Amino acid sequence: MSTHPVSARLFTQAQQVTPGGVHSPVRAFGSVPGDPVFFASASGSQATDADGRTYVDLCMSWGPLILGHADPAVVRAVQEAAPKGLSYGACHAGEVALAELIVSAFPSFDQCRFVSSGTEAVMTALRLARGATGRSKVIKFEGGYHGHSDALLVKAGSGLITAADPDSEPSSAGVPAEVAATTLQVPFGDLDAVTRLFERVGHDIAAVILEPMPANNGLLVQTPGFLAGLRALTAEHGALLIFDEVISGFRTGWGGYSAGVTPDLVTLGKVIGGGMPVGAVVGPRATMEHLAPTGPVYQAGTLSGNPVSMAAGHATLSQLADGAVYARLEALGARLQARIEGGRTRSWPQVQRVGSIVWLYLDEGALPTRADTISQTHVTRFNHLHGQLLDAGFYVPPSAYEVLFLSAAHTDAEVDALADAVLSAVAGLD
Numbered sequence: 001m002s003t004h005p006v007s008a009r010l011f012t013q014a015q016q017v018t019p020g021g022v023h024s025p026v027r028a029f030g031s032v033p034g035d036p037v038f039f040a041s042a043s044g045s046q047a048t049d050a051d052g053r054t055y056v057d058l059c060m061s062w063g064p065l066i067l068g069h070a071d072p073a074v075v076r077a078v079q080e081a082a083p084k085g086l087s088y089g090a091c092h093a094g095e096v097a098l099a100e101l102i103v104s105a106f107p108s109f110d111q112c113r114f115v116s117s118g119t120e121a122v123m124t125a126l127r128l129a130r131g132a133t134g135r136s137k138v139i140k141f142e143g144g145y146h147g148h149s150d151a152l153l154v155k156a157g158s159g160l161i162t163a164a165d166p167d168s169e170p171s172s173a174g175v176p177a178e179v180a181a182t183t184l185q186v187p188f189g190d191l192d193a194v195t196r197l198f199e200r201v202g203h204d205i206a207a208v209i210l211e212p213m214p215a216n217n218g219l220l221v222q223t224p225g226f227l228a229g230l231r232a233l234t235a236e237h238g239a240l241l242i243f244d245e246v247i248s249g250f251r252t253g254w255g256g257y258s259a260g261v262t263p264d265l266v267t268l269g270k271v272i273g274g275g276m277p278v279g280a281v282v283g284p285r286a287t288m289e290h291l292a293p294t295g296p297v298y299q300a301g302t303l304s305g306n307p308v309s310m311a312a313g314h315a316t317l318s319q320l321a322d323g324a325v326y327a328r329l330e331a332l333g334a335r336l337q338a339r340i341e342g343g344r345t346r347s348w349p350q351v352q353r354v355g356s357i358v359w360l361y362l363d364e365g366a367l368p369t370r371a372d373t374i375s376q377t378h379v380t381r382f383n384h385l386h387g388q389l390l391d392a393g394f395y396v397p398p399s400a401y402e403v404l405f406l407s408a409a410h411t412d413a414e415v416d417a418l419a420d421a422v423l424s425a426v427a428g429l430d
């Protein structure tokens with residue numbers, strides 16, 4: 001007898017009408033035991049499933065909900081906006097207000113173009129970089145996820161750096177090899193590899209794109225020297241440096257996580273929509289005005305700048321501007337980390353953390369800074385941990401490679417209970 005009979009029934013129904021029963025593959029419990037939990041409602045730090053079980057949610061919709069679920073001011077803003085029209089497909093004051101707020105957080109930038117997702121924001125930034133430079137190739141880093149557009153679903157062959165033609169093969173069916181070949185991939189932190197690529201094909205590199213704080217393959221914190229090195233190389237070779245801040249933007253502090261380095265463009269999503277679909281590209285006027293209608297780089301969207309999304313985003317960012325939420329999130333994150341590190345009886349679980357972004361690493365040794373050093377032991381242990389945390393009332397993302405997100409709605413008591421649940425779960429693991 002399932003412990004989640006309603007979720008189980010819904011999942012059976014869903015699989016009939018949807019591939020794998022999910023509308024985004026990472027929601028499937030592909031590597032962890034059990035079937036997906038179907039949520040019925042959520043408020044603050046907690047979500048209740050279709051069977052009436054309530055969890056402390058550490059997934060938080062994969063990052064947007066920095067204030068927690070259904071924050072009262074955000075819900076009020078949505079309720080006030082909706083009756084005035086769900087979509088205009090025309091200009092309105094809400095777009096201007098949110099664009100002004102976002103641009104004000106990036107001192108080097110003047111303009112913002114809204115889209116409806118992070119994927120779209122990155123697609124737009126790369127087309128803009130190609131249009132502005134007249135070049136075709138883009139460098140990304142192994143384990144960096146930048147949405148599901150064709151050219152970014154690529155993994156590199158091992159001969160990337162030394163082969164006559166860098167060998168980039170698609171990591172998804174349906175991506176033409178010709179498209180994949182426009183993306184060159186190197187390991188995180190490997191400035192030498194990037195230098196060699198620029199020496200060989202620098203004349204054709206439009207952009208280097210990375211998350212300045214990579215949070216899609218665990219949390220692979222990079223050194224400021226690496227980011228500064230990329231800044232110098234791209235400037236020297238006339239390529240754009242794009243920081244994909246779909247996760248980190250407005251998450252670790254007001255604006256971007258630049259670590260002292262100023263990129264040429266930033267992509268945003270998640271937090272800037274407060275839970276509604278929004279993405280954005282921000283940059284200096286001279287670059288941004290390559291976009292249509294001022295420039296030749298075409299980009300468009302029926303629902304871009306959607307008035308309800310703009311209202312939710314504005315109500316969210318307005319609560320972040322004074323920095324108090326970030327201070328609270330840092331304190332919560334530090335509390336969780338201290339309780340886990342102070343209570344463990346071995347050298348793991350380790351906590352890799354930047355503010356409210358937390359990655360539990362279930363192995364000993366140095367914390368990974370590149371994708372290929374994440375241990376299989378960690379993955380195996382996490383897959384056991386997941387079910388135990390779910391049973392204990394904590395919903396964490398169903399993947400060893402995903403981070404946890406704290407929100408301003410989480411309490412000290414919840415964070416303590418999570419730490420205790422993690423410690424008690426790992427006590428039984430080899």
Ligand SMILES: Cc1ncc(COP(=O)(O)O)c(C=O)c1O
Pocket residue numbers: 062117118119120122145146147148211216244245246247269270
């Ligand atoms: C860094 C980064 N870029 C882009 C995306 C794509 O955003 P979306 O899922 O809104 O299309 C994601 C999604 O997780 C992301 O983490």
